Amino acid sequence: MADGSTNDTITQPSSKLEQAIRVDLAEGRLAVDRRLPPERELAERYVTTRITLREALSHLEMDGLIYRENRRGWFVSDRRLVYNPLWRTDFQRMTREQNRQASTELIEAVSAIAPEAICALLEQPVGTEFWRIRRRRRVDGRLVVFVEHHLNKTVFSDILEQDLTGSLTNLYREKYALEYGDVSFEINPISLTGMPATELRCSDGTFGLQIVRVNRDQSGLILDCDVEYWRHDAVSIRIDTRDGPG
Amino acid sequence: MADGSTNDTITQPSSKLEQAIRVDLAEGRLAVDRRLPPERELAERYVTTRITLREALSHLEMDGLIYRENRRGWFVSDRRLVYNPLWRTDFQRMTREQNRQASTELIEAVSAIAPEAICALLEQPVGTEFWRIRRRRRVDGRLVVFVEHHLNKTVFSDILEQDLTGSLTNLYREKYALEYGDVSFEINPISLTGMPATELRCSDGTFGLQIVRVNRDQSGLILDCDVEYWRHDAVSIRIDTRDGPG
DNA sequence: TCACCTCATTGGTATAGACCAGATGTGTGG
């Protein structure tokens, strides 16, 4: 589709500095191995101050051209991953189909009382315990999403004994003979703070996309809920009713 | 659902200044009639510089608590409008159901050659002319979205004679006896620049959500495509497969 | 009455320099 490019007829660039960086980036004069030089060096190169430079970099960051890792530096963004939250294909397969390389890291898998909002979503009384699984995923090496799953403990009594770095979708099907049914989700543009920011190694307040999803099985039973925090420039949501619910 | 609140267990605030402003906002000590005092005044009040203050305000802006209008000032954000891009209910009705007040302003309605990307989406040769309708919409008085429609000129030969500040959905049904069929759309977090920024009166580079949608009728004929540019803090996307395609 | 102009107000951008804090790599000592 339109691929999120902002070089439309109706969108225009802004400052000269920003434009200069944009050109240098496009022609590959700036980044070495997808990494930009330090801010101090860039400020010197463009004969400006760090503050002004950082303004420009922030704009390019919001535009999705570059991103930063907290106190580590600036990097060039790759193309967005196309994501359909209605499809329940596992992450590995989804990325493979787009010729990308995915990996998943398990952060924790524990039993915990879910926050009120989560209990409500899962239609359980406030204070109910769920399995809480926190993971983060990379695409082509880059950290792109932090996910927090809350699973029904009754349905998945022994899930902690499984390999949780793989696809939960596959586990559901293979170990518990569950197929997905209805899905509901919510997408909110938010700023990443706290654990999502830490885990994604982005500085506090970086822009992101929160996707809250509630999954049911064929009979309508609520299986789990996952809250995803995406780096904003790493994803493009795409849905087509002709595809069916997948 | 989770309503986009970032006061989860896993998200935390950041700097002291930011926190102070957050508290003052929450307790209504800051805004008069939803408008914040000038930056210079705020900087004095919190004993800091404008630069530092603006950093903090930007964070709160990304968090969706406040927003700015270009060179006009800072304002307190209202709650998000819940939006399901699969539903074809008209804007007026959608907002009314959420006890909000909507209005639409027509910017232009002309015949124009569509950009390549749009022609591709509409499955027409490059260089095809379409009706191009540009509008902007408000919710409770606030500018929240800029929309650019591209309509098939053959299907809607006399659409310029209609009232274009109302619902196109209703026009399609009432004047052209067309009902919506399949829909496909794409959501991209982007920065607002150029015309969308100007029309929404936000400063260049403000964060936004771009939604590109292609609409078909019952027989699969492509009717139109609309590109929406939302202010990021004004909308929450929500989809539930149990609702059906609406 | 209305179009136009002027000017005060407001945010937007810029300079210059300093220090803080997390991330990393290096080297030392066990």
Added chain:
DNA sequence: CCACACATCTGGTCTATACCAATGAGGTGA
């Protein structure tokens, strides 16, 4: 070989000041 401490590199935050540019209110003149 490994664990730990330290130096250094990086971005993150902050002070202080200045000027630019769009907005909007008020006044002026046709």
